[in-house]
Amino acid sequence: MRSPRTPKLLSVAAVALLALTACGGGDSSADAGAEGDTSRVIIADGSEPQSPLIPTDTSEVGGGAILDLIFVGLVSYDADGTPVNEMAESIDTEDSQLYTIKLKEGKTFTNGDPVTSASFVDAWNFGAAAKNAQKSGTFFDSIEGYDEASAAGSTVETMSGLTIVDDTTFTVKLKQAESDWPLRLGYSAFAPMPAAALADPATYGENPVGNGPYMFDGEGAWEHNQQIRLVPNEDYDGPQKAQNAGITFKIYQSDTTAYQDLISDNLDVLKTIPTSDIKNFKSDLGEERSTESIYAGNQTISIPYYLENWSGEAGKLRRQALSMAINREEITDVIFNGGRTPAEDFTAPMLDGFDGDLPGSENLEFNPEEAKKVWAEAEKISPYDESKPLSIVYNADKGDHKTWVEAVVNGVKNNLGIEISGQPKSTFKEARTEANAGELTGAIRSGWQADYPSLYNFLGPIFIEGAGSNDARYANPEFEALLTDGLAAPSVEEGTEIMNQAQEMLLEDLPAIPLWYQHAQGGWSNNVTNVEFGWDGVPLYYAITGK
Amino acid sequence: MAGYVLRRFLQLIPVFLGATLLLYFLVFSLPGDATAAICGEKGCTPAVEASLRAQYNLDQPFWVQYFLYLKGVLTFDLGTNFAGREIATIIGEVFPTTAKLALMALAFEAVFGIAFGLFAGLRKGKLFDSTVLVLSLIVIAVPIFVLGFLMQFVFGVKLAWTTPTVSGDAGFTGLLLPAIVLGLVSFAYVLRLTRTSVIENANADYVRTATAKGLSRPRVVTVHILRNSMIPVATFLGADLGALMGGAIVTEGIFNVNGVGNTLYRAVLNGEAPVVVSIVTVLILIFCLANLLVDLLYAWLDPRIRYA
Numbered sequence: 011m012r013s014p015r016t017p018k019l020l021s022v023a024a025v026a027l028l029a030l031t032a033c034g035g036g037d038s039s040a041d042a043g044a045e046g047d048t049s050r051v052i053i054a055d056g057s058e059p060q061s062p063l064i065p066t067d068t069s070e071v072g073g074g075a076i077l078d079l080i081f082v083g084l085v086s087y088d089a090d091g092t093p094v095n096e097m098a099e100s101i102d103t104e105d106s107q108l109y110t111i112k113l114k115e116g117k118t119f120t121n122g123d124p125v126t127s128a129s130f131v132d133a134w135n136f137g138a139a140a141k142n143a144q145k146s147g148t149f150f151d152s153i154e155g156y157d158e159a160s161a162a163g164s165t166v167e168t169m170s171g172l173t174i175v176d177d178t179t180f181t182v183k184l185k186q187a188e189s190d191w192p193l194r195l196g197y198s199a200f201a202p203m204p205a206a207a208l209a210d211p212a213t214y215g216e217n218p219v220g221n222g223p224y225m226f227d228g229e230g231a232w233e234h235n236q237q238i239r240l241v242p243n244e245d246y247d248g249p250q251k252a253q254n255a256g257i258t259f260k261i262y263q264s265d266t267t268a269y270q271d272l273i274s275d276n277l278d279v280l281k282t283i284p285t286s287d288i289k290n291f292k293s294d295l296g297e298e299r300s301t302e303s304i305y306a307g308n309q310t311i312s313i314p315y316y317l318e319n320w321s322g323e324a325g326k327l328r329r330q331a332l333s334m335a336i337n338r339e340e341i342t343d344v345i346f347n348g349g350r351t352p353a354e355d356f357t358a359p360m361l362d363g364f365d366g367d368l369p370g371s372e373n374l375e376f377n378p379e380e381a382k383k384v385w386a387e388a389e390k391i392s393p394y395d396e397s398k399p400l401s402i403v404y405n406a407d408k409g410d411h412k413t414w415v416e417a418v419v420n421g422v423k424n425n426l427g428i429e430i431s432g433q434p435k436s437t438f439k440e441a442r443t444e445a446n447a448g449e450l451t452g453a454i455r456s457g458w459q460a461d462y463p464s465l466y467n468f469l470g471p472i473f474i475e476g477a478g479s480n481d482a483r484y485a486n487p488e489f490e491a492l493l494t495d496g497l498a499a500p501s502v503e504e505g506t507e508i509m510n511q512a513q514e515m516l517l518e519d520l521p522a523i524p525l526w527y528q529h530a531q532g533g534w535s536n537n538v539t540n541v542e543f544g545w546d547g548v549p550l551y552y553a554i555t556g557k
Numbered sequence: 558m559a560g561y562v563l564r565r566f567l568q569l570i571p572v573f574l575g576a577t578l579l580l581y582f583l584v585f586s587l588p589g590d591a592t593a594a595i596c597g598e599k600g601c602t603p604a605v606e607a608s609l610r611a612q613y614n615l616d617q618p619f620w621v622q623y624f625l626y627l628k629g630v631l632t633f634d635l636g637t638n639f640a641g642r643e644i645a646t647i648i649g650e651v652f653p654t655t656a657k658l659a660l661m662a663l664a665f666e667a668v669f670g671i672a673f674g675l676f677a678g679l680r681k682g683k684l685f686d687s688t689v690l691v692l693s694l695i696v697i698a699v700p701i702f703v704l705g706f707l708m709q710f711v712f713g714v715k716l717a718w719t720t721p722t723v724s725g726d727a728g729f730t731g732l733l734l735p736a737i738v739l740g741l742v743s744f745a746y747v748l749r750l751t752r753t754s755v756i757e758n759a760n761a762d763y764v765r766t767a768t769a770k771g772l773s774r775p776r777v778v779t780v781h782i783l784r785n786s787m788i789p790v791a792t793f794l795g796a797d798l799g800a801l802m803g804g805a806i807v808t809e810g811i812f813n814v815n816g817v818g819n820t821l822y823r824a825v826l827n828g829e830a831p832v833v834v835s836i837v838t839v840l841i842l843i844f845c846l847a848n849l850l851v852d853l854l855y856a857w858l859d860p861r862i863r864y865a
Binding site: 058059060061062069070140141143144145147148160161162163164212215234235236261262263264267268270271273274276407435436437438439440441442443444446447456457458461471478479 | 587588589590591593594595596597598599600601602603604605607608609612639640641642647650651709710713714717720721722809810811812813815819820823826827828
C-alpha cells in the first residue's frame with residue numbers, strides 16, 4: 011500500500027539534492043581552480059614511529075616520514091634529490107672542511123621560538139653526545155669532536171667543530187675535507203630543535219614542535235597505533251608549501267590491509283603496494299592512479315669474508331662466478347613483474363655521478379658460461395669445501411624475501427651446479443644480531459635505502475672497515491683511501507669520479523653482490539590528484555590535492 | 558560459597574607467578590639481540606647499544622631482569638616498551654578495544670549459536686537441521702583468514718556496506734564485521750554443541766514428564782530442555798572468551814584493529830619481554846575469572862551443583 015508513494019518522495023529529494031550539488035560544484039571550482047582542491051585533508055598510510063619523534067632519535071621510515079614534514083633543516087631535497095635551501099641562506103666553504111652557514115632571518119618554530127644558530131648547534135650536539143643515546147647520532151661523525159662526544163661513557167656534551175658566530179651564523183669544522191657534506195644536510199637528523207626539546211625529550215617527542223611545512227594538529231595528534239594528524243604550518247613559506255588542508259597518517263599493520271582501503275577509496279595514498287597485489291595493482295587502479303619509478307634504494311647479498319671458501323683470491327673468483335650465475339633480468343621480470351631494475355653498480359641510478367658502465371660491471375651481467383669458467387679457475391687455486399655449502403640468510407617476518415631468495419638459489423644451483431640454499435630467520439632482529447656480531451653462517455640479504463642523495467651514502471657506511479653495516483667485513487685500505495680522496499675533492503663532481511673508481515674495486519672484489527634497484531610502486535584513490543613520488547620513494551605529500 | 562570464591566582468588570597468585578616466570582623466560586630465550594630490532598638495518602654505535610641495553614635491563618642476567626620486572630609490577634610500574642611508552646598506557650589503550658571486539662563476538666556466537674542450535678535440535682533430521690549442519694561444518698573447515706579476507710572484500714570493498722578496516726577509534730559499527738568473523742568459528746561450535754545437547758535432553762524422562770503434566774510447549778523447551786542443555790555450552794563460552802581476547806591476532810591483522818593481538822605480535826617480534834608478559838598476564842587473569850564465572854554459573858543452571 012505504501013510503495014506507490016515512495017518514488018514521488020524520492021524524486022523530490024533527488025531534485026533538491028541536485029540543486030544543492032550544483033551550487034556546491036560551482037563554489038569549489040571557483041576557489042580551487044585547475045590546480046585541484048586544496049581544502050582536502052589527505053589520508054595516507056603510515057606505520058607507528060618506533061621512538062619519540064625527535065629528529066636525532068629516529069632511524070626508521072615510520073617516524074622519518076612524519077619528521078620530514080614537521081621539520082626542515084638547512085636544505086631539503088626536491089623530487090629529483092637536488093638540495094634546495096630551506097633554513098640556510100648560504101652554505102659556504104673554501105676547503106670543504108670548514109663550512110660557514112648563514113641562516114635566513116625571521117624563521118620560527120611553530121611555538122614561536124626563533125630558529126637560530128643555537129637551534130642547530132644544540133640539536134646536533136644533543137644527537138652526538140653519548141649520554142643521550144640517540145639512534146641517528148652517527149650522522150654527525152664527520153664533525154670534529156664527534157669521537158670525543160660519542161665515545162661510550164663520555165661526559166663531553168659538545169662537538170668542538172661547531173661554533174656559533176651570531177644568531178644566524180655558525181661554522182662547522184669537519185675532521186677532514188668532505189665536499190659532499192652539504193648534501194647530507196637535508197636528512198632529518200640534521201633538523202633544528204627548539205630549546206624545549208632538549209630540556210625534556212620524552213615529553214617533546216610525544217608532541218614535537220618543528221619548523222616544517224606541517225605541524226601537529228594540537229596536543230595528542232599522535233594517536234598511537236591508530237593515526238597521526240598533521241595540519242599545514244601557515245608560517246612556513248619554503249618550497250614545500252602545503253597544497254592541502256592536512257595529512258592524516260593512518261597506521262596500518264600491513265600493506266595488504268591498507269590496499270583494501272585504497273581500492274575502496276578509504277585511503278588516499280598508499281606508498282608501497284603489497285607483494286600480493288603487484289601483478290594487479292595497475293589494472294585495479296589504472297595508469298592515472300598508480301605510479302612506478304626507481305628510487306634510491308637497492309637490494310644486495312653480502313658474503314662475509316669470515317666464511318670459508320669465500321676469502322682470498324679463490325673467494326673473489328667465486329663471488330664473481332656467483333654474481334654472473336644470477337639471472338637478474340629474469341627474476342625482476344617474473345617475480346617482481348618488472349617492479350625492480352637489474353643492478354649495474356652499488357649505488358642508484360638517479361644519483362649525480364651514477365655510471366652504469368663502470369669497468370667490472372660485466373660481473374653483474376648474467377653469463378652462465380663465464381661463471382662456470384671462473385668457478386673452475388677458483389677450484390684450481392683451492393678446492394671448494396662442499397661440507398660448508400653457501401646459504402643466504404633472510405628474515406621471514408617482514409618484507410617478503412623468501413620468493414626471490416629461492417629464485418636466486420635455484421638459478422645458482424642450475425647455472426653453477428653448486429649446493430646453495432636459503433636460510434630463513436624468524437625475525438629481522440635475529441638476522442641482524444648475527445650480522446652485527448659477525449657470526450653469520452651464510453651470506454645475508456640486505457636492503458639499503460639512501461639517507462641523502464650521494465654515491466658515498468651507498469659506499470662508506472657499508473664497505474668501510476668497522477662501519478655498522480659492513481656485514482661482509484670488507485677491509486680494503488686502497489678502497490678507503492679512494493673514498494677519502496673522493497670526499498676531499500674540491501667539488502662534488504670531481505668527487506663522484508673518484509667514488510666511481512672506488513666502485514670499480516668493489517665490482518672486482520664483490521664483498522656484496524648487487525641484485526637490483528628498488529622501485530617505488532604506489533597508488534592513490536579517486537579523491538586525490540597531483541601525486542608524485544620523490545627520489546627516495548616517498549610521495550611528495552605537500553603537493554597532493556583533492557580532485 | 559564466599560569461601561569458595563575466596564579460595565579461587567587465592568589460587569590466582571601462584572598462577573600469576575608461574576605464568577610470568579614462564580613467559581619471561583620464553584621471550585628471554587628468543588634468539589637475537591633486542592637492540593638489533595631497535596636500531597634497524599643501519600645499526601647504532603656500540604655506545605648507543607650499550608646505553609639502550611642498560612635502559613631496558615637487557616645487560617642483566619635472566620633472574621635479575623625477571624625480579625626487576627616483578628618489583629615493577631608490585632609497585633604498579635610496568636615500565637616502558639622500546640619506543641619509550643608506558644606499558645600501562647598501552648594496556649589501557651588496547652584492552653578496551655579487544656574486550657569490545659571479544660564481547661561482541663561472544664554475544665554473536667552465543668545468541669545465534671544457541672538459537673540456531675536449539676531450532677536445529679528440535680527439528681532433528683529436517684531440512685533446516687541438515688542445512689545448518691553442513692554450513693557449520695564448512696565454517697569450521699575454512700581457515701579464519703580466508704573467511705576474514707573474503708568478508709572484508711565482499712562487504713567492505715565490493716558492497717561498501719562498511720569500511721574494509723577499522724579506522725581510528727573502534728566503535729560498534731566498525732567492529733561489527735571483525736566481531737562476526739572472529740566469532741564465526743565458535744558460532745559453529747556453539748551451534749553444534751547446543752544441537753547435540755538439545756537432542757539428548759529432548760528425549761529425557763523429565764521432559765516427557767513435563768509434557769505429560771500439561772506444561773505448554775514453550776515452557777518445556779525454554780525451562781526444561783534449553784536450561785539443562787546449557788552446561789556444556791556455558792563451559793565452552795567461558796573458555797572461549799579468553800581465546801577470543803588473546804587469539805584475535807589474525808582478525809585484528811586483517812581488519813587493522815589496534816588491539817591486544819596486534820600489540821602482542823609486534824612485541825614478540827621486537828623481543829619486548831615486559832610488554833609480552835604484562836599483556837599475557839592480564840589475559841590469563843581474564844581467562845581465570847571467566848572460568849570462575851562459568852563455575853558459578855553451573856550452580857545456577859543446575860541446582861544440584863553446590864559449592865562450599
